[in-house]
Amino acid sequence: MKTTLRTDITVKDICQGFQYNEYEGKGLFGLSGTLTIQPEYQRNYIYADGKKDVAVIDSLLKEYPLGLIYFVKVAEEKFEVLDGQQRITSFGRYVTNKFAVKDENGMEQYFDGLPTDKQKIILDAKLVIYECEGEESEIKEWFKTINIVGVPLNEQEVNNAIFSGPFVTLAKAEFSSSQTAEVQKWGAYIKGSEKRQDFLERALDWVSKGQIVPYMSRHRYDDNIRELTSYFNSVIDWVSTTFEDVEKEMCGLEWGRLYEEYHATAYSPKKVSEQLQALLEDPFVINKKGIFEYILGGSVDKKLLNVRIFSEATKKSVYATQTTKAKDEGTSNCPHCAMGHGANKTKIWALKDMDADHVTAWINGGSTDIENCQTLCKTDNRAKGNR
Ligand SMILES: [Zn+2]
Secondary structure: OEEEEEOOOEHHHHHOOOEEEOOOOEEEEEOOOOEEOOOOOOOOOOOOOOOHHHHHHHHHHOOOOOOEEEEEEEEOOEEEEEEOHHHHHHHHHHHOOOOOEEOOOOOEEOHHHOOHHHHHHHHHOEOEEEEEEOOHHHHHHHHHHHOOOOOOOOHHHHHHHHOOOHHHHHHHHHHOOOOOOHHHHHOOOOOOOOOOOHHHHHHHHHHOOOOHHHHHHHHOOOOOOHHHHHHHHHHHHHHHHHOOOOOHHHOOOOHHHHHHHHOOOOOOHHHHHHHHHHHHHOOOEOOHHHHHHHHHOOOOOHHHHOEOOOOHHHHHHHHHHHHHHHHHHOOOOOHHHHHOOOHHHHOOOOHHHEEEEEOOOHHHOOOOOHHHEEEEEHHHHHHHHHO
C-alpha cells in the first residue's frame, strides 16, 4: 500500500461543490466533485448535535489542527474519505450555512454573517491528509489497525504505521525496546513508556524542533538513524551532567527546548546542585518544576518559580500598624517616601495605593512571613523591584 502526505488541501478546496443530503444525513461530495465524503461502508453523520459540530468550527477559528484525515485513492483524481468524514461534513455544513455557532458575545453566527477575516481563517485552514492507495482489503485491514477498539493508537503509533520503512524499524529498535538499560535512565526525564513510543516521539520532537511528521516523511527510507540518536543523546547527556541529582520534578520538562537555549552556557554542576536542593526545600517556591529553567537562566526569572506572595490579611495588618505609627510621627506611611524630601514626605497613602513588599528580598533568604513584610507606595515598590 502506498501513502502520500498532503498538507496543501484547504477547507475551501474541500468545500468546492460540497453537497449534503439532509434526508439521509450524509455529506456526499466535495473537492470539486473528486471526493466522496460518505462512502457506503461509513456510518452516517453523527456530529450534528450542536456540540461536536460546533467544536470543529471553534477549532478552525482558533487555528487548531483538526487531526489526521485519511483519503483512499480509488481512481485517478477520485478519492473517498476513510477517516475524517464527520469533521469534513461539519465544516462543509457550516460553510454552506446549515448551522450557526455562538461568537464571543454569545450571538448565533452563520458562516455568511461572520466578518470576512474570520471566514478567511476557516477557508484557508490547511488539513493534514494521508492519501492511501492499494487494494481494498489491504486498506480495510490497515484501517482496522489504526482503530483497534478500546485501544486507539496514539499519534506516534499512527505515524509509525504511516511511515513504516527502514527508518521506523531502526528507530523502534533503539527507542522502544525495553531490553536496554538506557530506558530506565530516559524515564527520569521523559514521561510515558517505551511501549507506547513516548521516548521515540520525544527523540523525534527534539531533533525536528516539533516537526515530527515532515521529519519522518523526509527520512522514511533512510538506512540509518544517526542524526536522531546523536541529537537525543546530546540532550540527555547535557541534562544528566548539568543536573547531577535526579529529581522527580525533572520528568516531562521540555528538555529539547532547554537544551537549545542553554547548552552553550557553562555551569558548575556542584553549584547547580546546591541551588537546586535549596530551592526544592524552599516552602515559598510553589512551582518546583520551574526551578530547573530558573537555574539555567541564571536565577533571574522569578516568575518561573511562582513564589508565594503575602496574603491580603498580612498586607492589611502591616498597613494598619505602619499607618498608625506614621500618623503619630507626622510622616508618610510609606517608609521610602518618609525618608525622601519630596511632596510625599508626609503623605498618608490609602491601602489600595500600596503594595506588600519583602523587607529582606526573597532572593536573599527573606521569608514571606509577616515579620518580613512592609507596605510601600506602588511607585516606590516598582522602583525597588527594578533595582
Ligand atoms: Zn513611597
